[in-house]
Amino acid sequence: xxxxxxxxxxxxxxxxxxxxxxxxxxxxxxxxxxxxxxxxxxxxxxxxxxxxxxxxxxxxxxxxxxxxxxxxxxxxxxxxxxxxxxxxxxxxxxxxxxxxxxxxxxxxxxxxxxxxxxxxxxxxxxxxxxxxxxxxxxxxxxxxxxxxxxxxxxxxxxxxxxxxxxxxxxxxxxxxxxxxxxxxxxxxxxxxxxxxxxxxxxxxxxxxxxxxxxxxxxxxxxxxxxxxxxx
Amino acid sequence: xxxxxxxxxxxxxxxxxxxxxxxxxxxxxxxxxxxxxxxxxxxxxxxxxxxxxxxxxxxxxxxxxxxxxxxxxxxxxxxxxxxxxxxxxxxxxxxxxxxxxxxxxxxxxxxxxxxxxxxxxxxxxxxxxxxxxxxxxxxxxxxxxxxxxxxxxxxxxxxxxxxxxxxxxxxxxxxxxxxxxxxxxxxxxxxxxxxxxxxxxxxxxxxxxxxxxxxxxxxxxxxxxxxxxxx
DNA sequence: CCAAAAGTGTTGGAGGTACACCCATGA
DNA sequence: TCATGGGTGTACCTCCAACACTTTTGG
Numbered sequence: 436x437x438x439x440x441x442x443x444x445x446x447x448x449x450x451x452x453x454x455x456x457x458x459x460x461x462x463x464x465x466x467x468x469x470x471x472x473x474x475x476x477x478x479x480x481x482x483x484x485x486x487x488x489x490x491x492x493x494x495x496x497x498x499x500x501x502x503x504x505x506x507x508x509x510x511x512x513x514x515x516x517x518x519x520x521x522x523x524x525x526x527x528x529x530x531x532x533x534x535x536x537x538x539x540x541x542x543x544x545x546x547x548x549x550x551x552x553x554x555x556x557x558x559x560x561x562x563x564x565x566x567x568x569x570x571x572x573x574x575x576x577x578x579x580x581x582x583x584x585x586x587x588x589x590x591x592x593x594x595x596x597x598x599x600x601x602x603x604x605x606x607x608x609x610x611x612x613x614x615x616x617x618x619x620x621x622x623x624x625x626x627x628x629x630x631x632x633x634x635x636x637x638x639x640x641x642x643x644x645x646x647x648x649x650x651x652x653x654x655x656x657x658x659x660x661x662x663x664x665x666x
Numbered sequence: 667x668x669x670x671x672x673x674x675x676x677x678x679x680x681x682x683x684x685x686x687x688x689x690x691x692x693x694x695x696x697x698x699x700x701x702x703x704x705x706x707x708x709x710x711x712x713x714x715x716x717x718x719x720x721x722x723x724x725x726x727x728x729x730x731x732x733x734x735x736x737x738x739x740x741x742x743x744x745x746x747x748x749x750x751x752x753x754x755x756x757x758x759x760x761x762x763x764x765x766x767x768x769x770x771x772x773x774x775x776x777x778x779x780x781x782x783x784x785x786x787x788x789x790x791x792x793x794x795x796x797x798x799x800x801x802x803x804x805x806x807x808x809x810x811x812x813x814x815x816x817x818x819x820x821x822x823x824x825x826x827x828x829x830x831x832x833x834x835x836x837x838x839x840x841x842x843x844x845x846x847x848x849x850x851x852x853x854x855x856x857x858x859x860x861x862x863x864x865x866x867x868x869x870x871x872x873x874x875x876x877x878x879x880x881x882x883x884x885x886x887x888x889x890x891x892x893x894x895x896x897x
Numbered sequence: 898c899c900a901a902a903a904g905t906g907t908t909g910g911a912g913g914t915a916c917a918c919c920c921a922t923g924a
Numbered sequence: 925t926c927a928t929g930g931g932t933g934t935a936c937c938t939c940c941a942a943c944a945c946t947t948t949t950g951g
Contacts, residue, residue, distance in 0.1 A: 445676070445678075445717055447678075484747070484758075486676055487749060489747055489748045489749050490745065490746075490747030490748075490758070514721065514745045514760050516678075516715070516720055516724075516760070517720045517721075518718060527721070527758075529745050599903090599904090600903075615942075617904085617906080618940070618942085621905095622939090622940085639901090639902080639949085640902095640950045640951060641900075641901040641902045641903080641948080641949055642901080642949045642950090643902095643903085643949070643950095644903055829930090830931090846915075847931085848916085848932070849913075849915085851932085852932095852933095853912090853913085856912095870922085870923080870928090870929080871922075872921080872923070872924095872928040872929045872930080873920070873921040873922045873923085873928075873929065874922070874923095874929095874930085875930055876930085876931090899950105901948100901949090901950095902947100903947075903948070903949095904947075904948090905945090905946085906943105907942105907943095908941100908943095909941090909942090911940080912938090912940095913936100913937085914935100914936085914937080915935090915936085915937105916933105916935100918931105920929105920930075921931095922930095923926105924925105
């Protein structure tokens with residue numbers, strides 16, 4: 436066991452639950468650890484926060500180092516600070532979720548020395564994770580579900596142009612339940628922030644669906660701010 | 667300026683937004699600092715996390731030290747980690763809100779050496795706060811508003827026996843808007859988790875109102891778990 | 898022409914909103 | 925008896941849920 440972490444008796448880290456949506460399934464990016472403790476286990480990607488960077492800056496940097504992407508939607512959702520969550524010492528971790536568009540860019544650039552492999556895992560078939568990462572994941576999915584109700588996060592996971600069926604499948608994957616097709620479409624379109632394009636799906640061997648775009652400007656015009664959505 | 671904080675170039679703290687409800691107003695407990703930086707400023711109470719305690723344990727301890735109360739409802743809501751949020755060095759703070767029943771126990775026991783005074787302030791008349799505490803407060807009230815919709819937090823702020831008008835005033839204070847009396851009562855009673863008592867308000871110079879109790883058991887029977895409340 | 902998914906309306910019920918007056922009590 | 929808040933019902937409307945068939949397209 437090596438202890439190459441600076442100030443390891445009291446360190447901050449950031450751990451990421453990185454969500455992607457592909458083939459109708461919600462997926463999470465995991466790394467296979469290349470280091471004790473939990474060598475060979477799957478874990479959420481993450482790293483330590485440097486002394487001269489804010490949490491959000493650290494999150495941006497770490498996500499870039501891990502995936503090669505910038506400007507992903509990300510948000511802090513909980514901080515985990517049990518004394519013994521890390522066997523080698525005290526590490527408090529701020530958990531973020533990130534939403535990325537898998538489509539088109541399947542190859543995540545290989546990562547730090549901490550990871551042997553990086554790969555997407557369907558959220559219904561996750562392996563047992565290292566540390567307290569099961570708990571972190573569980574917490575992330577609950578937050579995601581809740582925020583789906585009042586923030587336009589679904590569109591961060593879809594390609595720019597998408598069909599209503601894709602959107603519905605994504606909602607179903609996040610909420611983990613079936614929705615009624617007609618009701619779903621009616622409601623989504625009634626909001627007025629989906630822009631119908633003059634374009635159709637390509638390469639399918641059945642009737643091609645219309646493509647839509649999320650109109651962020653209209654969305655924010657309709658919901659001045661997030662909070663106006665409720666009561 | 668003294669720097670008596672241990673490991674001050676990278677410390678954790680917990681800051682509290684402690685809410686109370688009194689005289690129809692939502693209030694927050696602030697301390698007047700007795701120390702540089704921000705000597706004489708009002709600030710949110712808080713303290714450093716020790717190395718051998720989890721965040722929630724630290725929160726419980728700190729809240730007890732500050733107020734003399736245990737078993738208050740409290741919950742972490744965000745972690746603030748700008749590099750320069752504390753002028754003397756890097757301090758990452760995990761913000762919690764706590765809900766306490768002011769009624770009957772107006773005297774908060776005097777506090778640490780960090781505070782000259784401790785007092786309740788109506789949330790609409792807050793002074794400018796030290797550090798980034800304005801931002802932390804703002805964030806807390808938004809979380810509180812949202813959680814009011816799906817968690818039984820109002821009852822943590824009211825005395826055990828309360829009138830429907832008190833409950834309504836509390837909702838109005840948190841949501842910062844007027845509600846319709848008849849609709850509010852109808853809806854609250856329709857949930858079925860308020861127990862009407864054979865008792866009335868005392869000491870008022872007008873018709874005394876019926877008292878109610880929150881029936882936690884029924885609440886959890888009705889809403890198996892928090893998440894079932896939505897969609 | 899077949900397989901596959903796209904696309905489309907109506908109805909009933911629940912719940913939300915708007916709204917105004919009489920009642921009970923203590924001073 | 926008066927001032928103060930307590931307590932109550934109805935009508936409308938919006939939104940949600942349930943539900944099945946026809947259309948389009950590529951192979």
